[in-house]
Amino acid sequence: MTWQDTLKKWTSFTALDEDLEKQLDELSKSENELEDSFYTNLTFGTGGMRGMLGPGTNRMNIYTVRKxxxxxxxxxxxxxDHAHNKGVVIAYDSRYMSQEFAVETARVLGAHNIKAYVFESLRPTPLLSFAVRYLNTASGIMITASHNPPEYNGFKVYNEDGGQVxxxxxxxxIEEVNKVEDELNVSVKSKEEIESAGLLEWVGETVDKAYLQELKTIQKQAEENTVNIVFTPLxxxxxxxxxxxxAQIGYDHVHVVxxxxxxxxxxxTVQSPNPEEHQAFEMAIEQGKKVDADIxxxxxxxxxxxGVAVKDGDGSYQxxxxxxxxxxxxxxxLxxxxxxxxKNGQFIKTxxxxxxxxxxxxxxxxxxINTLTGFKFIGEKIKQFESDERQFLFGYEExxxxxxxxxxxxxxxxxxxxAACxxxxxxxxxxxxxxxxxxxxxxxxxxxxEGLKSLTLKGKDGAEQIAAIMxxxxxxxxxxxxxxxxxxxxxxxxSKRQLPIDATEEDITLPKENVMKFLLENDAWVCFRPSGTEPKIKSYFGVKTDDANQSKALLQNIQTEVEERINKIIHA
Structure with a gap:
């Protein structure tokens, strides 16, 4: 089926959502945008799906969500077992269409007689993970596109352990999603039907309060609060x-942006709502200087x-x-x-x-313990600890x-x-x-x-260049x-580790993934990984010396050598 055939299927669908129908009329002015909206299906990958909002099979809309x-x-x-009764808990963030997608999710589940627990207002992703475990549901769904631009939204799936699948x-x-051939004709029940049948339960502060009780358990010591805090939820x-x-542990000197x-x-107020990018802290830094914040x-x-910024020796924030x-x-x-x-503690990193x-x-x-990139792998390891004496103490990724x-x-x-405060x-x-x-x-x-270089290579040519580099x-x-x-x-x-000095080879026991890592002398390393969600190839770097300036110089030298090599491959 060509993209024109798929477009025709949508335009001839008499029950098409009115807002999407209007957007489709606008798109008809640009064939390129129409083609991009319909030439393929929005990919449902290992973490769910994420894409631009709008009409079409390659966009986030009520029909692709229903599918x-x-x-x-x-x-x-x-x-x-007992999935219908255990149900699915659904949370959503502050993005366009997030609440609407949450309700659509409940309507499809209702058509399967699966109970849906939907938060009555927006909630964080970690609370969704907690809610799966607290409510003992069969699955969880988070409607979010994390820190992507405003025109995006997404759909993340969690298993009954509360981890990403x-x-x-x-x-x-993914196999089951791909079996759904017609996204326009997925069966749904009305919100009123599932509410009256007890298949939709709105979740309020009960889960919040249970989470906050658990949050107290991570406190390591109770000392009088002396820090001045500026907080931005972006x-x-x-x-x-x-x-x-x-507040519940006595930290009340908090100035919210x-x-x-x-x-x-x-x-x-930001170019990107991503605390990894320093521009996201501009307003917090400005307020921090006014109130003399510590963190x-x-x-x-x-x-x-x-993200966290703290004062340096000059009174600026780093x-x-x-x-x-x-x-x-x-x-x-620790x-x-x-x-x-x-004694039994385990630390997990990527x-x-x-x-x-x-x-x-x-x-x-x-x-x-090392895992592949992605917190799903850390969550999976924690689950394994439940069957032995090992105890999870901390996990993080760069x-x-x-x-x-x-x-x-x-x-x-x-x-x-x-914890940071x-x-x-x-x-x-x-x-x-x-x-x-x-x-x-x-x-x-x-x-x-450490260092990170991301190279964006868009389109079909870009995908071929990324493949050529690897x-x-x-x-x-x-x-x-x-x-x-x-x-x-x-x-x-x-899944092989070559040891050139000994001319030997070992097995890598982690799942297969398109990643290459080079370990160097003196605990230095370089890793290459194509992004799973963006048209990028990422190069990660790590060095260690006994001197800060030496480490900076060594990191720069390695990064330069790698960049020169990649440029040669691209322009070959």
């Missing part, structure tokens, strides 16, 4: 839970990522990287854990996260995702915000800022420094970088 829910409903009724489970769900969902979480406190689907905290729209904040939180958590916790975390964990006698208490099974910016207060009582505490870690373990790196692997010898070559697609 996804239909596939998920078929999967859980086949694979999960692991690869094998995701493959089965127009998203974190406002209430972060403030309540801080008012212009960014209210939910706003346009995210109108600035910012959450992304669905509150699963946290935004910590995800690796830096994660290392500080890890050290604070230094306040008891001997029993440390393969592109700093090795400083491993050094810190080792210092406390705690094992480190992209500003952290988890302390396993009552949530996804990254949790609410937990991280509360408590940690800042602890170090302030010791006469140190978080930057000075970080320097202490570097002096103790070495000057670990193929060339595989066929002609680096032997040295920055004057350091390569000690291991890890190909996660073939």
């Amino acid at each position: 996804a829910v239909e596939g998920l409903a078929n999967y859980i009724t086949q694979h999960i 692991p690869l094998k489970e995701a493959a089965s769900i 127009h998203g969902t974190a406002h209430d839970l972060v403030l309540k979480g801080l 008012k212009e960014q406190a209210k939910p706003d689907p346009e995210f109108s 600035l905290i910012g959450t992304d729209p669905d509150a699963d990522r946290l 935004v910590l990287t995800g690796n830096q904040l994660g290392s500080l939180l890890l050290d604070y958590t 230094s306040h854990s008891n001997d029993k916790e440390l 393969i592109v996260t700093t090795e400083l975390g491993r050094a810190i964990a080792s210092h406390y006698g705690v094992d480190t 992209s500003y995702g952290y988890l302390i208490g396993d009552f949530v099974r996804d990254k949790d910016a609410v937990q991280a915000a509360v 408590e940690m800042a207060n602890y170090w302030k009582t010791k006469g140190k800022t978080l930057l000075e505490a970080l320097d202490t870690l570097y002096e103790q373990h070495g000057y670990y420094l 193929e060339d790196i595989r066929k002609n692997p680096f032997t040295q970088l920055g004057g350091l010898q390569v000690t291991a070559i890890e190909d996660y697609q073939s």
Whole structure:
């Protein structure tokens, strides 16, 4: 079927949603936009789906959402006992159409006689993860596109453990979604029908209160609050839970950036509502200077990522990287854990996260587990600990995702915000800022420094270039970088680790993925990974020396060599 055939199917559908019909009329002025909207189906991948809003099979709209829910409903009724009664819990963020998509999800589930629990107002992603476990549902759905631009929305699926669905489970769900041939004719019941039949239950503050009770358990020590805090939820969902979480442990010196406190689907005060990008902190920094804040905290729209900025020696504010904040939180958590916790304790990180975390964990006698990129793999590991004596203590990834208490099974910016403020207060009582505490870690373990380069290559030609880069790196692997010898070559697609010095080979036990990682002398490394959601190839870098300036110079040298190599491949 051509895209024109699919378009004709939509335009001849007499029951087409009125708003989508109007948008379709507008699109008819641009054949290129029409083709892009209908030439393919919006991909339902291992984490769900995400795309631009609008009419068409390649867009987020009520029909593509219904198709996804239909596939998920078929999967859980086949694979999960008592799925109809256990039901599915649904949360949503502040984006355009989020609440509408949540209701559409409930309507499709209702047609399968599956109960839906829908939050009565917007909630953070980590609360959805918690709600799956608290309500004992068969699945969870979060309507969010995280920190994508305003014209996007998305659909994330969680399993009955409260974690993002692991690869094998995701493959089965994808298969069911792909079996749904006609998104326009998925059966639904009206909201009134499912409400009267008890198939739609609106969720209020009960889950919030249960979450806040659990949040108290991550507190490591109760000291008088001396830190002055500025908080921005970046127009998203974190406002209430972060403030309540801080207040219940006595942290009431919190100045909220008012212009960014209210939910706003346009995210109108920032270029991007992403705490990974320093521009998102501009208003918080301005307010921080006015109130002489010790710490600035910012959450992304669905509150699963946290950014932190702290004062440097000049009185300016420096935004910590995800690796830096994660290392500080890890050290604070482990230094306040008891001997029993440390004995069985496990720290989990991804393969592109700093090795400083491993050094810190080792210092406390705690094992480190590496996973592939993505918090779903960390959540999956935590689940495995339930069947043995191992105890989860902390997990993080370089992209500003952290988890302390396993009552949530996804990254949790609410937990991280509360923990970061408590940690800042602890170090302030010791006469140190978080930057000075970080320097202490570097002096103790070495000057670990990381870098990330993202290369955007759009369209069909871009996809071919990304494939060519990965193929060339595989066929002609680096032997040295920055004057350091390569000690291991890890190909996660073939699940093989080559050790050039010994001329031996080992198996990699992680799932297969299109990733290449090179381990160098002196704990340095480089990793290449095409993005799963954007037309990008990402190059990650990590170095370690005994001196900050040496680490900066070495990192720059390695990055330059890699960039030159990639440019040669692209322009070959």
